[in-house]
Amino acid sequence: MENLDAIVVGAGPAGSAAAYSLAKNGLEVMLVERAKTPGEKNVSGGVLYGQVLHNLIPNYWEKAPLERRITTHRLSLLSNESAFTLDFSSGKRSPVPNDGYSINRYKFDQWFAEQAENAGALLAPGIRVDDLLWKKNRIIGVKAGTDEVQANVVIAADGVNSQLAAKAHMRKEHTSEQMGLGIKEVYKLPRKIIEERFNLIGNEGAAYHFIGCTKGHPGGGFLYTNQDTLSLGLVIFLPAFEVTKDTAPDLMEHYKSHAFIQRLIRDGELKEYSAHLVPEGGYSKITKLYTNGFLVTGDAAGLAFNIGYALEGMNFAIASGIAAAETVIAATKTGDFSKRSLKRYEQVLRDSFVLKDMKTFKRAHNLFNNPRLHSTYPKLVNTFAHDLFTSKAVPRQKLVQLLIRHVLGNVTIPSLIRDGLQVVRGL
Amino acid sequence: MKLEEKLGLIRYNLDKEPHIIVNTEKCEKCRTKPCIVGCPAGCFKIEENKFLFQYEDCIECGTCKIICPKRVIEWSYPRGTFGMAFRYG
Ligand SMILES: Cc1cc2nc3c(=O)[nH]c(=O)nc-3n(C[C@H](O)[C@H](O)[C@H](O)COP(=O)(O)OP(=O)(O)OC[C@H]3O[C@@H](n4cnc5c(N)ncnc54)[C@H](O)[C@@H]3O)c2cc1C
Numbered sequence: 001m002e003n004l005d006a007i008v009v010g011a012g013p014a015g016s017a018a019a020y021s022l023a024k025n026g027l028e029v030m031l032v033e034r035a036k037t038p039g040e041k042n043v044s045g046g047v048l049y050g051q052v053l054h055n056l057i058p059n060y061w062e063k064a065p066l067e068r069r070i071t072t073h074r075l076s077l078l079s080n081e082s083a084f085t086l087d088f089s090s091g092k093r094s095p096v097p098n099d100g101y102s103i104n105r106y107k108f109d110q111w112f113a114e115q116a117e118n119a120g121a122l123l124a125p126g127i128r129v130d131d132l133l134w135k136k137n138r139i140i141g142v143k144a145g146t147d148e149v150q151a152n153v154v155i156a157a158d159g160v161n162s163q164l165a166a167k168a169h170m171r172k173e174h175t176s177e178q179m180g181l182g183i184k185e186v187y188k189l190p191r192k193i194i195e196e197r198f199n200l201i202g203n204e205g206a207a208y209h210f211i212g213c214t215k216g217h218p219g220g221g222f223l224y225t226n227q228d229t230l231s232l233g234l235v236i237f238l239p240a241f242e243v244t245k246d247t248a249p250d251l252m253e254h255y256k257s258h259a260f261i262q263r264l265i266r267d268g269e270l271k272e273y274s275a276h277l278v279p280e281g282g283y284s285k286i287t288k289l290y291t292n293g294f295l296v297t298g299d300a301a302g303l304a305f306n307i308g309y310a311l312e313g314m315n316f317a318i319a320s321g322i323a324a325a326e327t328v329i330a331a332t333k334t335g336d337f338s339k340r341s342l343k344r345y346e347q348v349l350r351d352s353f354v355l356k357d358m359k360t361f362k363r364a365h366n367l368f369n370n371p372r373l374h375s376t377y378p379k380l381v382n383t384f385a386h387d388l389f390t391s392k393a394v395p396r397q398k399l400v401q402l403l404i405r406h407v408l409g410n411v412t413i414p415s416l417i418r419d420g421l422q423v424v425r426g427l
Numbered sequence: 428m429k430l431e432e433k434l435g436l437i438r439y440n441l442d443k444e445p446h447i448i449v450n451t452e453k454c455e456k457c458r459t460k461p462c463i464v465g466c467p468a469g470c471f472k473i474e475e476n477k478f479l480f481q482y483e484d485c486i487e488c489g490t491c492k493i494i495c496p497k498r499v500i501e502w503s504y505p506r507g508t509f510g511m512a513f514r515y516g
Contacts, residue, residue: 249433
């Protein structure tokens with residue numbers, strides 16, 4: 001086979017976005033995916049914030065397989081028996097839906113890879129790329145079993161465990177501190193029941209997030225409505241497993257046993273249990289992004305954004321896939337695929353929300369790793385709310401006094417100052 | 428629902444060639460064994476004081492490799508088309 005313009009490894013959102021853009025611009029690109037069907041290895045919550053996808057495929061929402069448009073967002077702090085909730089619902093519908101859509105990755109990834117194929121990319125599913133081909137210090141292709149394919153550039157879009165980024169010396173070995181384990185269960189329920197239970201009309205959807213559901217370990221929970229299923233998930237930062245006796249499946253069961261969660265999923269039929277890692281290292285754990293003949297995108301590069309109540313990775317993956325493609329298109333014009341030329345990729349990301357957001361929130365990581373956020377504070381808020389909303393027929397304290405009493409009864413002043421600073425610095 | 432039943436909902440196309448190789452002799456000496464609690468598919472366990480590992484139920488997350496304090500887990504994804512497949516994701 002002649003030399004291709006590009007090989008993209010991994011048909012997740014990053015890879016399909018890159019392959020689509022390259023093919024649209026007339027480049028010869030191969031999109032390699034280890035799964036028989038793109039999507040069947042992948043897991044998201046998943047709410048897709050589709051602004052960048054709209055830039056790539058205008059009005060994607062008219063074509064892509066989406067579940068529900070998210071119109072209600074909730075954040076709940078859970079204690080053992082209660083839940084304190086912030087609820088935001090908006091009737092405002094901007095023409096470009098930037099409030100997010102819930103999706104099913106199996107369907108969505110298939111669709112996206114198909115778009116790349118229709119644009120002219122050569123989709124090669126069922127192939128695991130095992131290694132990179134080198135010529136001196138330049139990457140010139142990939143190896144899969146005994147097959148070798150060459151290209152001007154290889155784009156790694158092989159996800160959170162990226163072996164290619166490691167083989168190209170873009171990153172060190174992963175450590176537990178930079179990863180979260182996401183566990184997810186999908187429950188089937190009739191549409192009508194979902195709409196009634198979550199107060200939705202037609203295709204509206206709800207995204208609920210939970211803090212205080214992890215037995216005190218850093219992490220959090222989510223529940224998203226799909227058309228006729230619910231996605232219930234839990235993310236636990238890996239260092240928890242160095243100290244806890246609870247297994248990951250036990251922590252999921254514990255979360256699910258909360259009365260508040262039970263009500264939301266009651267009578268649902270479990271259709272799937274899945275798990276996947278989430279990059280949680282933030283700005284400081286982003287890999288090197290390029291070298292001679294090579295670019296790293298999406299989760300493979302650690303480009304995912306966690307701000308506690310929400311996880312955004314798919315839009316970051318798509319944006320980085322597009323940026324990588326733009327860089328390769330420019331490099332093809334000059335014929336220069338050295339790192340000097342591919343450096344442009346990093347600049348494009350620096351100028352966009354991808355690296356800007358990750359930098360702005362680079363200290364948020366410390367805050368979400370603070371165990372008090374996951375036990376003391378949710379409990380405190382719930383006991384305060386309990387006093388606030390019940391009447392015990394005994395003389396009451398002023399609310400501010402009550403709040404101060406609850407806070408000081410549970411957190412020492414130095415901790416409080418430290419945590420306050422973390423909030424100010426992180427958010 | 429038990430974990431085995433949950434895993435029963437997933438489709439597997441089992442590769443006879445294991446994609447994860449664990450040096451269980453070294454694991455026996457590991458004090459913390461975080462893989463046992465961290466694996467979402469329960470692939471690592473202790474039975475009758477013996478450390479046991481099986482790759483057949485693996486759902487390909489990669490947690491074990493990262494949390495292994497001894498770094499004795501040889502890990503890769505299963506070969507193309509093999510392993511598990513989700514229907515929702
Ligand atoms: C529980 C959970 C909830 C999440 N919720 C959200 C959410 O609500 N919103 C959001 O935006 N993000 C969410 N994310 C994050 C999001 O899923 C990721 O950031 C996103 O999938 C990254 O896209 P990607 O294309 O970089 O990688 P992936 O989607 O992981 O795609 C990588 C692809 O590469 C393939 N591959 C890997 N290795 C090879 C190889 N050697 N050869 C060939 N193919 C290979 C894989 O099979 C896969 O198809 C969530 C993640 C999890 C785990």
